[in-house]
Amino acid sequence: xxxxxxxxxxxxxxxxxxxxxxxxxxxxxxxxxxxxxxxxxxxxxxxxxxxxxxxxxxxxxxxxxxxxxxxxxxxxxxxxxxxxxxxxxxxxxxxxxxxxxxxxxxxxxxxxxxxxxxxxxxxxxxxxxxxxxxxxxxxxxxxxxxxxxxxxxxxxxxxxxxxxxxxxxxxxxxxxxxxxxxxxxxxxxxxxxxxxxxxxxxxxxxxxxxx
Numbered sequence: 603x604x605x606x607x608x609x610x611x612x613x614x615x616x617x618x619x620x621x622x623x624x625x626x627x628x629x630x631x632x633x634x635x636x637x638x639x640x641x642x643x644x645x646x647x648x649x650x651x652x653x654x655x656x657x658x659x660x661x662x663x664x665x666x667x668x669x670x671x672x673x674x675x676x677x678x679x680x681x682x683x684x685x686x687x688x689x690x691x692x693x694x695x696x697x698x699x700x701x702x703x704x705x706x707x708x709x710x711x712x713x714x715x716x717x718x719x720x721x722x723x724x725x726x727x728x729x730x731x732x733x734x735x736x737x738x739x740x741x742x743x744x745x746x747x748x749x750x751x752x753x754x755x756x757x758x759x760x761x762x763x764x765x766x767x768x769x770x771x772x773x774x775x776x777x778x779x780x781x782x783x784x785x786x787x788x789x790x791x792x793x794x795x796x797x798x799x800x801x802x803x804x805x806x807x808x809x810x811x812x813x
Contacts (some may be wrong), residue, residue, distance in 0.1 A: 603778075608732035614706065615730045615776025616686050619664070623689035626665050634806065635726035638754035639668050641808050642725050647675045649721045649750035649810075655680055656720040659744065660702075661709040661737075662686070662727025666694030672723075682719070684709060694805050712740045719744055723752040730776050734789050742793035742813055749813045751794065756780055757807040783807070 603611075619626075626632035629725035655678045663683035673679060681702035685691045688706060695704045707713060709724065710733050720742050731737045741751050758766060763780050770777045770806045781789070783799045786809050790797045794811035801807050 603732050608609075611730070611732045611776045611778055612686060613776075614774060616688075618690055618775040619685075619687035620658040620708075623665065623687065623693050626690070626693075631768060632664070634756060635664065635754075636667070636723055638802065638806055638808070639671055640662060641802055642668060642723050642752050642754040643671045643675055645752040645808060645810055646672050646721055646723050646750075649752065652680070653720055654678065657718065658682070659712075659714075659722035659741075660684065661681070661722060661724040661741065663694050663704065664690050664725075664727075664803055666697040666702065666704065668723070668725050669694070673698075673701055679788060681734040684712070685695075709737045710740060714744045714746050715743060716743050717746045719749060720746055721750045721752070723754070725754040726756065727753045728753050730778060734778075734781075735792065738789050738811075739793055745813045747813055751790070751811045753786070753790075753809040753811070754802070755786075755807055755809075757783075758805060789811055 622631045658679050658681045660683040663669055663685045669681050681705045682708045683694055683702050686708055691704050691706050752810050758780055766780055787797050790811040794813055796812040799809045
């Protein structure tokens with residue numbers, strides 16, 4: 603995807619999530635993401651079990667609700683959150699207070715040094731990235747050796763996925779593509795040495811990638 607088109611997708615996402623920020627935690631627009639919270643939080647908890655004060659990165663943090671849940675399960679964690687939407691970032695800062703650092707930015711251009719985090723997660727956000735391969739590399743880069751990326755995302759069986767992917771360019775919410783298991787394994791497997799994938803319910807999946 604050329605950069606002009608990618609910028610259009612990012613702007614659609616930013617605008618849509620700015621508009622949804624006030625109601626995302628209770629409205630239908632955030633229901634799919636909320637259904638994945640326990641699955642993603644459990645994988646993150648498992649990934650950092652035994653580490654003291656693990657450094658965690660939340661990509662596309664939204665309102666900070668999932669970061670709050672992770673902090674409840676890993677209370678000594680040092681959490682950094684990144685989101686493209688100013689309104690979402692504002693809600694996350696208000697929710698998390700001093701419990702996490704919340705930054706405005708893109709997952710495709712992470713402003714962190716190599717090896718800055720022990721684990722990262724991305725919930726219901728990966729399908730919005732115009733350049734998923736770059737995003738995967740960026741997360742791989744900022745993780746320590748042995749670090750883990752957890753992705754919770756939308757999923758559909760092949761016929762429905764083909765129809766939805768044909769329609770997504772017309773979406774006003776910046777959705778780029780719903781990935782098959784194989785596609786997600788290929789994107790992550792370019793950088794990560796071990797990738798697992800499982801379906802969650804009828805319309806979601808969780809992938810775990812280890813550096």
